[in-house]
Amino acid sequence: MTDSKPIRFIDEEIEIHFDQPPVLEKKPGCPDGFTWQSKTYRIVEMLAEWSDFTRRGRMARNMQPAHAAVASTRGSWGVGRFYYQVRTDTGQIFDLYYDRAPKDAARRKGAWFLYREMAV
Numbered sequence: 001m002t003d004s005k006p007i008r009f010i011d012e013e014i015e016i017h018f019d020q021p022p023v024l025e026k027k028p029g030c031p032d033g034f035t036w037q038s039k040t041y042r043i044v045e046m047l048a049e050w051s052d053f054t055r056r057g058r059m060a061r062n063m064q065p066a067h068a069a070v071a072s073t074r075g076s077w078g079v080g081r082f083y084y085q086v087r088t089d090t091g092q093i094f095d096l097y098y099d100r101a102p103k104d105a106a107r108r109k110g111a112w113f114l115y116r117e118m119a120v
Helices: 057-061 065-074
Strands: 005-017 033-036 039-052 081-088 093-099 111-119
Touching: 005 093, 033 111
Parallel strands: none
Antiparallel strands: 005 033, 005 111, 033 039, 039 081, 081 093, 093 111
């Protein structure tokens, strides 16, 4: 990550835009833009990326320790988040993430979230 500091916690679901659809749905890569609160932002630069395969909630208790150790490095079905710190066409810096956890039977592909706004 960069040396930026959070200035606003958001953590709201967003609609993302890709110029070319990602090859892997559960590991999509950095989007080209997103819409939040009816405003569209174009991503002009990806500043950092990282992942977190921590099992949360009931998912933290449903795996044998040996399997959990492997899953913590690469994820398993429905577990994991891919984070991106981006600069938008407005000059703002945001952290956003893709959460692979299915929300319900109709939304099994996970969702994108605008995590926070950052200041350099």
